Amino acid sequence: MLRYLTAGESHGQALVVVIEGLPAGLEITEADLQDELRRRRLGYGRGPRMRFEQDELRLLGGIRHGRTLGSPVAIEIGNSEWERKWTEEMSPAPGETASPLTQPRPGHADLAGMQKYGFTDARNVLERASARET
Structure with missing residues (x-):
């Protein structure tokens, strides 16, 4: 396996x-x-x-x-x-983003991931759910 x-x-x-x-x-x-x-x-x-x-x-x-x-x-x-x-x-160093993405994109994993993990910045989700991961 x-x-x-x-x-x-x-x-x-x-x-x-x-x-x-x-x-x-x-x-x-x-x-x-x-x-x-x-x-x-x-x-x-x-x-x-x-x-x-x-x-x-x-x-x-x-x-x-x-x-x-x-x-x-x-x-x-x-x-x-x-x-x-x-x-x-x-x-990866401590700090804050200068431009958080707070609006989930339609048809992407953003909203589900933001709700599941309690994120206010969609980038935390979209970076792992991108086409580059395929």
Whole structure:
């Protein structure tokens, strides 16, 4: 059985995934995963932003010499826009946002997440419920 665990926000420093349950010996390279990330950007219904977002992939563990080890595989997908646009708005350090998103967007997970977790800023929900998480 495969188990996936993700952490991070769409506009944060990076998304991290840990995949557990892969057998030892599977051939997986960074190039294979980069090809899949490029393919993701071409999917139906993707906005124009998807064409210029570049994913920065790093294999953190569970793969050695192009083969899985049987241990959990950890992958980091860096956000190329973090330093330029998002360091203050998405900072993990204590503080307040300069521009909270207080109005949920129709047809998104914003309202349900805001009610479930008691957030007044929809960004706390939309960052995890974004297309980048797919």
